Amino acid sequence: MKMQREHALSLRAGALAGAPLMVGVVPWGIVAGVAMVGAGLTQGQAVAMSLLVFAGTAQLAVLPLLIAKAPLWVMYATALIVNLRYVIYSAVLAPHFEHLSRPWRALLSYITVDGMFALFIGRFHTEDADPHKHWFYLGGSLVMWTGWQLASMVGIFAGALIPQAWSLEFAATLALIAVLVPLLHDRAVVCAALAAGGVALAASKWPLNLGLLAAIAVGVVVGLAVARTLPKEVG
């Protein structure tokens, strides 16, 4: 009984800590909802995508490719590349959750988002043996999941009420800019991004949207090369 109360308290603490992050999640979810329907998905498909993928950046990144009739493998590769940050999160979270059962670990993986990840690792150290920290993580992540899904539904089912002249699809590009900018924290990343942007323009007429993959490859190479020339940065 006492255990259950502590679980509930941790769940609640996580939910309260995660709640302010909703300010970022809601507009982003609405934009994703509108963009999915705008790209030609039926409402049912859009709901399925929101539930199954649950990764706004990946969803918004593949939609222009769907419109351009890019091959599936290019869309999968693009989703994977913009999701690579989750691989890092997964490596960081693994020791926190290794004592849990497999279904728990699968659930906490599915529900991982940027904001709650950052909040969680800012609060708990790996060696922190708090037995309830997964309830904290679940509480905050559930708040994010619920906010995201509801906002996506608003975009999917009420997006049609928004006049076309507002060019809401542009909001999807702006949302990608909002996630991109915090990633540009040192000169090497900035150079990687600029090189990728340049190649993407130069290769925009390439077939099968291969220009996008070429741009990413060149960007990574430029980033690695610039990082070599920089003195070791602190942090």
Next chain:
Amino acid sequence: MSGDAWIAWALIVGAGIVSFLSRAIFVVPGSHLRLPATAERVLRYAPAAALMAIVVPDLALVHGALSFSIENPKLVAGLVAFGLAAGTRSILLTIAGGMAALILLR
């Protein structure tokens, strides 16, 4: 439409699997695997490169032709959004400011 529906479902399910696996890859096996340093560096640059490669053509291409001019409202609105994102780190302000700029410029 049936051909398109098939592609859409294949995209939804495939992107769902990709998104789950990228989050689960270390958490679900629960191993003490560590990322090699080289992989970690590549992982740092790829997402920023990918996002920039998606965003830049959206801003700078008008009907398939390059347009680096203040006459291109999307480019100017996009630059406003970059400035807002850098200054405020707020998704809401970035979207609202960029949309306001686009509407004012047209």
